[in-house]
Amino acid sequence: MMKQWTHIPEPEEQLPDAATERGLLMWLSSVDHKQLGIMYLLASLLFFLLGGLLVLFMRTQLAIAENDFLSPEVYNQFFTMHGTTMIFFVLTPAFLGMGVYLVPLMIGANEMAFPRLNAFSFWMALFGGLLLYFSFLTEGAPDAGWFNYAPLNESNYSTEGIHYYCMGLLLGGIGTVGTAINLIVTILHMRVPGMGYRQMPLFVWMMLVTAFLILAAFPSLNAALAMLLLDRLLHAHFFVTANGGSALLWQHLFWLFGHPEVYILILPAFGIFSEVFQVFSRKPIFGYGFVVASGIAIALLAFGVWVHHMFTTGLGNTVNAFFAASSLLIGVPTGVKIFNWLGTMYKGSIRLSVSMLFAVAFLIEFTIGGLSGISFAIVPIDWQLTDSYYVVAHLHFVFVGGSLFGVFSGLFYWFPKMSGRMLSERLGRWFFWLFVIGFNLTFLIQHVLGMMGMPRRVYTYPQLPYFTLFNFLSTAGAFIMALAVLTLLYNIWRSLRKGEPAGADPWDAYTLEWHAAAPPLLKNFERLPPVRSARPLFDLKHPEQADWKKQEG
Amino acid sequence: MKSRLMMKLFIGSEAFFFLSLIVAYLYFWRSAHFTQEALHYLNVKLSGVYTALLLLSSGSLVLAENRQRKRAWRSAHFWLAITIVLGCIFIAGQAHEYLTLISEDLTLGSSEFGSGFFTLTGFHGLHVVAGLVLLAILLGLLLKGHLKKEDALRTAGMYWHFVDAVWLCVFTLIYVLPHYLSL
Numbered sequence: 001m002m003k004q005w006t007h008i009p010e011p012e013e014q015l016p017d018a019a020t021e022r023g024l025l026m027w028l029s030s031v032d033h034k035q036l037g038i039m040y041l042l043a044s045l046l047f048f049l050l051g052g053l054l055v056l057f058m059r060t061q062l063a064i065a066e067n068d069f070l071s072p073e074v075y076n077q078f079f080t081m082h083g084t085t086m087i088f089f090v091l092t093p094a095f096l097g098m099g100v101y102l103v104p105l106m107i108g109a110n111e112m113a114f115p116r117l118n119a120f121s122f123w124m125a126l127f128g129g130l131l132l133y134f135s136f137l138t139e140g141a142p143d144a145g146w147f148n149y150a151p152l153n154e155s156n157y158s159t160e161g162i163h164y165y166c167m168g169l170l171l172g173g174i175g176t177v178g179t180a181i182n183l184i185v186t187i188l189h190m191r192v193p194g195m196g197y198r199q200m201p202l203f204v205w206m207m208l209v210t211a212f213l214i215l216a217a218f219p220s221l222n223a224a225l226a227m228l229l230l231d232r233l234l235h236a237h238f239f240v241t242a243n244g245g246s247a248l249l250w251q252h253l254f255w256l257f258g259h260p261e262v263y264i265l266i267l268p269a270f271g272i273f274s275e276v277f278q279v280f281s282r283k284p285i286f287g288y289g290f291v292v293a294s295g296i297a298i299a300l301l302a303f304g305v306w307v308h309h310m311f312t313t314g315l316g317n318t319v320n321a322f323f324a325a326s327s328l329l330i331g332v333p334t335g336v337k338i339f340n341w342l343g344t345m346y347k348g349s350i351r352l353s354v355s356m357l358f359a360v361a362f363l364i365e366f367t368i369g370g371l372s373g374i375s376f377a378i379v380p381i382d383w384q385l386t387d388s389y390y391v392v393a394h395l396h397f398v399f400v401g402g403s404l405f406g407v408f409s410g411l412f413y414w415f416p417k418m419s420g421r422m423l424s425e426r427l428g429r430w431f432f433w434l435f436v437i438g439f440n441l442t443f444l445i446q447h448v449l450g451m452m453g454m455p456r457r458v459y460t461y462p463q464l465p466y467f468t469l470f471n472f473l474s475t476a477g478a479f480i481m482a483l484a485v486l487t488l489l490y491n492i493w494r495s496l497r498k499g500e501p502a503g504a505d506p507w508d509a510y511t512l513e514w515h516a517a518a519p520p521l522l523k524n525f526e527r528l529p530p531v532r533s534a535r536p537l538f539d540l541k542h543p544e545q546a547d548w549k550k551q552e553g
Numbered sequence: 554m555k556s557r558l559m560m561k562l563f564i565g566s567e568a569f570f571f572l573s574l575i576v577a578y579l580y581f582w583r584s585a586h587f588t589q590e591a592l593h594y595l596n597v598k599l600s601g602v603y604t605a606l607l608l609l610s611s612g613s614l615v616l617a618e619n620r621q622r623k624r625a626w627r628s629a630h631f632w633l634a635i636t637i638v639l640g641c642i643f644i645a646g647q648a649h650e651y652l653t654l655i656s657e658d659l660t661l662g663s664s665e666f667g668s669g670f671f672t673l674t675g676f677h678g679l680h681v682v683a684g685l686v687l688l689a690i691l692l693g694l695l696l697k698g699h700l701k702k703e704d705a706l707r708t709a710g711m712y713w714h715f716v717d718a719v720w721l722c723v724f725t726l727i728y729v730l731p732h733y734l735s736l
Contacts (some may be wrong), residue, residue, distance in 0.1 A: 113555050181562045189555050215566040223573035230672060235662030238577065238672075244584050244665050253573055 006192055008110055008525040031115035034520060036122050037101025038418060043126050044094040044407075049485075050133065051085035054078045056482055059442075063475040065463045075459035076143035077161065081132075083146030084165065087265070088172050089129035091399065094407045095268035096125075096179050099207040102414065103183055105513035105520065106201045108192030108528045113185040121178035128171030135164035145457060147258060147309075148228075150239035150250035155232050163232065166225045173218045173225075180214035183207055192512070194531040201511045201534065202291055206271030209295045210264050213302060217260035224253035248313060255306035263302045265399065267295055269406025270337060273359050276409050277341045279509045280356035281348030284535055284547060287340045294333035294340075301330040311382045320379045327377035334370060338363060353507075354428035358409035361436050365401025369394060372447065387457075390450025393443045400439055408435075408488075415492075416506045420518045421499030427491040434484035441477030445470045510535035560708045564715045567680075571719050574673050575726065581665040590666040591731035594659050596650075603646040604724050607681075610639035611717045614688075614710050622703055626695070633692050633706075636713070640685045647678050670727060677723055680716045687712065 027035055058078050061070040070078065100122075104112055112118045135141040140159030144152040153162050187208045191200070200208075228250070230236040237245040270291075278285050285291060307315065307323035341363060350356065372394040376382050385391065415423050449470050454461060461467050505514040514537055516524045529540045533547035581587060617632035651671075654660075661671045687709050694700040 114559065117559075177563075177566055181559055181566070184562055185555050185558050188558065215562060216569055219566055219570035220573040223570050223577070226676070227574075227577060227672060230661060230668070234660075236668035236672065237581075237662070237665050238668055244581075245668075246580060249577060249580055253577070256573075 005527045005529055006108070006194065007527045008108065008192070008523075031119045032522060033100050033104050033112045033115065033118060034418075034524075036118050037097045037099075040093045040097025040100060040122055040125075043122075043129065044090050044097060047085050047089040047093075047129055051082050051090055052482065052485065054082045054085070056478060058082065059475040059478040061459060062461070062471050064472065065461055065468045067460055070459060072459040073140065073143065076457075077141040077159070079457055080142045080145050080148075080161075080165075084132065084142065084169075085129070086399070087146060087261070088169060089125075089132070091265045091403050091407070092172070092176060093125055093129075095207075095210070095265065095403075096176065098272070098407075098410055098414070099183055099210075099268065100179065101418065102513055103186055103204055103207055104190070105417075105516055105524055106204050106511050107187060107190060107195060108512050108525060108531070109186065109190040110524045111190075112182050113190060114182050117178055117182050121175040121182065124175030124178065125172045126175075128168045128173075128175065131171060132164055132168030135159075135161035135168075138164070147254055148250075149254075150228075150245075150247040151241055153228060153250070154240055163229070166229045166232075170222060170225050173222050176214055177218050180211035180218075183211045184215075187211075192528050192531055195536075198288070199531050199534050199536070202274035202285060202288070203268070203271035203511075205292050206267045206274070206295055209299045210267045213260050213264050213267070213299050216303065217257045217264065220253050221257035221261075224250060224257070227253075248310075251310050251313065252306070255309045256303070259306045259309065260299075260302040262398070263298055265403045266406075267298065269362075269403050269410075270295065272406045272410040272413070273341060273362060275509075275511065276355050276359045276413055277344045278535075279413075279507050280351045280353055280359070281345045282351075283344055283348040284510075284538075285340065286343030286346070288534060290336055291340050294336040297333040298330060301326065301333070305330055308377055308382070311379050312386050324377050324379050328374065331370060331374050331377075338367065353412065354423070354425055354432055355409045355412040357429070357432045358405045358412070361432070362401060362405040362409070365397055365405065365436075365439070369397030369401050372397065385450055387455055388450035389446040389454045389456055392456050393446035393450060396439075396443045396446075400443070413507070414513075415495070416502030417513060417516075417518050417520070419496060419499070420502055421495050422502050422506060423491050423495045423499065427487055427494070431484050431487045431491060434487065435481055438477045438480030438482075438484055441480065442474050443477070445473055445477075449474070505537070508541075510538045512536055554704075556704050556708045557711065560711045564711065567715065568719075571673075571676070571722075574676060575722070578669040578673050578726065581669050584665045586664065587666050588731045588734075590659070590664060591670075591727065594654055594657065594666075594670075595728050595731075597728045597732070599646070600650065600724065600728050603643050604720065606639050606646075607643045607717055607720055610636045610643070611714050613639065614713055618703070618706050618710055621695075621700075621706055626698075630692065630695060633688065633695065637685060637688050637692065640681055640688070644678060644681055644685070647674065673723055673727065677716070677720055680719070684709075684713050684716050 027039065030036060030039075055078075057070060058075065061067050061075060100112065100118060104110065132142075138160045140161050142148070142159065142161035142165040144158050144162060144165075148162070148165060152158060187200075187204055227236065227238040231238050231240060231245070237243040239245045239247055239250045241247050274285055274291055304326045305323060307319060308327040311320055311323075341359075345360075352360075372390070376385070376391075376394065412423055412428055415421075449467070450456075452464075452466070454467065461471070502518045504516065504518050506518075507514070512525075512528060512531070513520075515528060529536055533539055535547050539546035539548060613632045613635040617629050617636060620626075620629035620632060659667050659670075661668050691700060691706055691709055694705075700706070
């Protein structure tokens with residue numbers, strides 16, 4: 001029985017018309033998932049540059065001992081804004097943007113389920129980020145760290161900026177929840193006929209799991225932020241210990257959100273790598289079911305590990321032992337995925353494009369970050385190393401070596417689809433090597449600094465043996481990364497002006513988005529080939545060795 | 554179908570939000586004078602009447618949905634209007650209660666009980682107001698004859714029933730339990 005091509009119908013209702021050329025106004029009023037996806041990515045890039053600039057100031061301050069380039073007050077504001085920006089307004093919108101852009105294309109839909117909600121969510125998130133930065137115009141930006149611990153976050157210990165932190169994150173959180181709902185409904189209801197759950201691209205699977213995580217995790221942050229605002233503006237007692245409030249309650253609520261949040265920021269990257277490894281190894285994924293199941297396992301375990309951020313708060317050995325065990329356990333599904341990707345590469349014909357380079361580098365860097373994470377799950381090691389540069393090194397190895405490498409890999413992979421032009425692979429290699437070298441120079445050595453006892457979040461350090469040398473190397477690495485980012489910006493600018501036209505399917509890829517034009521038209525698809533496996537385009541190009549034939553045979 | 558799934562997901566997310574607030578409320582129950590203050594300030598009988606009215610509004614909304622499905626427009630209008638009136642009475646009752654408590658010097662800043670009480674009931678009240686706005690818009694559309702699809706009213710109804718269910722939990726926790734339980 002031959003399955004037929006599927007015609008993709010027009011949406012039932014006519015949406016506000018974004019097809020007419022009206023320049024900027026077209027973008028402002030757009031409800032098209034591709035334009036919104038690109039705007040998400042541009043917003044992410046804007047905040048990435050701001051957050052990166054802040055950290056260059058901080059590393060300059062730390063380059064030598066007893067430096068007075070930045071005052072302690074300004075340093076506090078900068079590290080708070082750096083962390084908050086990178087987590088909430090760089091990585092989150094980058095992944096949501098890719099999700100909003102790619103999910104409909106990958107499942108053969110012409111739009112998201114709720115295009116207006118999509119636009120609403122994006123603008124909420126963008127204005128949330130801008131509001132956060134308005135705090136610099138007041139007496140001072142937030143200065144209590146990105147996790148904003150009580151009682152440091154209360155009025156008598158912090159700047160007015162904390163109000164902006166609360167409002168900015170609330171707006172961003174509302175937008176994020178909106179997009180998560182939209183993605184779930186889109187994935188569950190709008191897949192092309194024939195695409196069952198076993199035929200869904202892994203990026204779509206990981207976005208689905210991420211979206212559920214967002215729905216369950218963000219509300220506890222929103223509740224905590226609301227309570228903090230009530231504390232600060234209406235003198236409620238929630239987190240003010242002097243009035244009978246509880247500083248620990250903030251930590252519980254924050255990390256009940258915060259630990260799932262780090263999986264919200266890594267699962268989409270896992271999805272991106274699962275696509276990239278397949279296409280550039282010329283093989284289907286090794287263990288499709290294991291990738292999906294371990295993703296779901298991570299999502300479930302994510303809600304049972306938050307206290308490992310609180311081992312030093314004195315909750316007792318029983319509680320610590322439980323959360324140490326659950327935290328060690330969550331290493332298992334993550335390890336499973338590493339083997340899925342290694343197995344995918346094994347005996348494949350690997351093409352080391354920039355996208356694939358980032359994927360391979362991710363395997364190494366993320367494993368280092370994972371191992372330092374495992375070491376933190378062991379309570380005595382945590383007691384020794386908590387709040388030191390070892391933590392800073394660990395979290396950057398997973399956020400940069402994991403999440404951000406995922407964004408870069410995805411950018412090089414999908415940029416030709418989004419713009420219709422190729423990025424320069426030669427410049428891309430420069431970017432890759434500069435960034436990876438700078439990254440390792442900055443953060444590998446911070447493990448050592450942490451073990452030598454350098455505390456994080458302190459604006460300077462005394463003249464101790466090796467402290468200046470190691471910190472100077474770390475700063476040099478940060479500037480090398482900044483140089484790398486400049487080559488990326490130049491690469492994008494050059495490609496948009498005179499890049500080589502990409503064509504619909506430059507990587508000889510497997511999933512449906514490569515069947516659309518590059519860039520896709522307002523209506524993504526007129527018709528689609530039958531979907532009978534997780535690699536419909538491979539089946540289309542190689543009908544004699546199609547995946548579904550092997551599965552049935 | 555799509556809109557009802559969206560509402561289910563939204564309600565799920567909201568449930569986690571209220572769960573966080575409820576956990577925070579429970580967290581402070583052990584603090585000094587918490588139970589005594591709850592018993593002293595709150596009028597469980599009066600609030601029980603308002604609670605009953607809010608629960609009745611869920612019933613009247615079910616009737617409105619039912620009438621709409623059967624294309625009995627006039628009676629659908631009637632029951633939807635009744636729902637909105639009942640919701641407004643509930644909010645008026647809450648406003649009256651707040652004013653009384655504030656005149657007795659119970660505020661967000663007066664004690665842990667005050668913080669927990671006003672935050673939990675206040676966020677619930679805001680959700681009722683949002684629901685009233687939603688229902689008022691639907692009634693307007695219904696009166697103009699623009700609302701032919703059943704989905705909209707059913708979807709809004711899911712939200713309204715959820716807000717009612719949350720109130721049942723909040724009412725039991727804040728008004729009823731202190732009479733039987735002291736932590």
